[in-house]
Amino acid sequence: MSGRLGALLAGRGDRTLLIPYLTAGYPDPGETVDLLRALEEGGADVIEIGLPFSDPLADGPVIQATSHRALAAGITHARILELASRFRAVSDVPLVAMGYLNPILAYGAPRFFADAAAAGVDGLIVPDLPPEEAEPYLEPARSAGLSWIFLAAPNSSAARLGQVDALSGDMSYCVSVAGVTGARDSFPRELAAYLARAEAAMKKPFVVGFGISRPEHVARVAPPAAGAVVGSALLRALGEETSARARRRRATAFLRALRPAP
Numbered sequence: 001m002s003g004r005l006g007a008l009l010a011g012r013g014d015r016t017l018l019i020p021y022l023t024a025g026y027p028d029p030g031e032t033v034d035l036l037r038a039l040e041e042g043g044a045d046v047i048e049i050g051l052p053f054s055d056p057l058a059d060g061p062v063i064q065a066t067s068h069r070a071l072a073a074g075i076t077h078a079r080i081l082e083l084a085s086r087f088r089a090v091s092d093v094p095l096v097a098m099g100y101l102n103p104i105l106a107y108g109a110p111r112f113f114a115d116a117a118a119a120g121v122d123g124l125i126v127p128d129l130p131p132e133e134a135e136p137y138l139e140p141a142r143s144a145g146l147s148w149i150f151l152a153a154p155n156s157s158a159a160r161l162g163q164v165d166a167l168s169g170d171m172s173y174c175v176s177v178a179g180v181t182g183a184r185d186s187f188p189r190e191l192a193a194y195l196a197r198a199e200a201a202m203k204k205p206f207v208v209g210f211g212i213s214r215p216e217h218v219a220r221v222a223p224p225a226a227g228a229v230v231g232s233a234l235l236r237a238l239g240e241e242t243s244a245r246a247r248r249r250r251a252t253a254f255l256r257a258l259r260p261a262p
Contacts, residue, residue, distance in 0.1 A: 005094040005122040005147050006170045008045060012179070015047040016218060017227025019207060020234050021098065021253055024049050024083060025075030031244050032080075035088045038248040042255030044093055045174040048125070048229060049084065051077060051099025063231040064252050065241075077107050081119040088120025092147065096123035096149065109137055113144040123147040123169065131167050138167070149173050152206070154194045159200035169170060171205045174198050191220070199224040219260040230258060 008017070019067055019238055020039045024032055045184050051074055052067035077099070084095055097116060104112050104126065116124070124146045129137070131150055141148050147169030152161050154177065174195065177188060208221040209229030218228040237254050243246045 003094075003122055003145065003147065003170075004092060005046065005096070008094055009170055012045075012226065014046075016225075016260070016261055017207065018255060019046045019048055019096075019209070019216070019227050019229040019250075020044050021048040021063075021096075021229055021231030022048055022211075023052060023063060023070055024080040025052060025070030025073055026066040027069060027233065027238070028073055028244075029070070029075050029079060029083065029245070031247065032083045033086050034210055034244065035238075035251050036083075036093075038251040039255055040091055040093050043259060044255060046094045046096060046123075046184040047098035048096045048098050048231070049080065049121075050231075051080060051097055051103065053100040053103055055100070060232060061088050062236050062239075065244065077103055077112065078115075080161055081115050081121070083117040084116075084121055094122040095120060096125060096147075097121050098125040098127070101126055101129050110140045110144075113137075113141045113146055117144040117146055121146065123171075125148050125149045125151070126175060127151055131163055134167070142169070147171070149209065151175055152198060154188070154190065156198075158201045159198060161198050163184060165202035165204055165206075168204060171207060172202060173207050173229070174208045174225065176208050176210045176221065195221060195224050215258055215260040217243060 022035055023038065030100055036047055052070040053072065124141060126164040138148055149171055150164045150168045152164045152172060152174045176191060205226035207227040207229055212218060212228045212230045213233035234254055237250055238247045241250050
């Protein structure tokens with residue numbers, strides 16, 4: 001493990017990592033850096049920054065809506081990297097970019113990897129690029145200094161979990177349920193068995209996302225997970241506010257309330 005993300009994972013001890021997801025450019029590109037800083041103030045250990053795309057196949061209605069609003073406001077991958085660089089100038093919180101392959105290819109994959117790393121991005125999730133098709137992109141991403149994070153699903157076999165673990169950089173990402181992102185009231189009964197299989201098959205830390213919205217959800221997945229990702233519930237909360245100042249306050253308060261009591 002190396003870099004900000006690797007150092008955080010290596011030194012976390014028993015601490016459960018909270019990883020909020022923020023759609024870059026939502027609700028307006030001018031608010032993104034302030035919201036990132038508000039999430040840091042709320043206790044974010046890592047921040048997943050979403051790269052909006054017109055056809056986000058892994059995302060549910062909340063993230064789809066925020067992506068469309070950000071795109072309508074003129075957000076681009078180049079602008080997102082500029083915003084990431086501004087945040088990096090004032091923060092050491094690791095950033096993981098989550099985006100889809102087509103816009104990365106349109107940008108130029110090697111150039112995107114290099115520019116993302118130069119902007120202070122630490123990791124990358126590309127949900128529509130499975131391990132079997134990722135080989136041409138892994139080496140240039142790693143050479144740039146990005147930690148590639150692959151996804152595992154509840155129906156992943158032990159062999160598949162091992163493959164995801166082996167190809168991922170500093171950590172991998174276990175999707176809690178089959179389907180798209182979105183806050184949920186409950187998780188499948190099989191979740192504990194799935195995470196136990198992941199713990200047995202994986203050597204590196206893994207985090208859990210999709211459906212996390214309350215402190216009890218975080219407590220349910222970690223341990224064995226190193227941390228929990230929350231996206232739709234946070235974005236929905238931000239959408240309830242009518243001013244930039246209120247959204248900053250809500251972001252901080254939401255994340256503080258998400259951490260389970262010791």
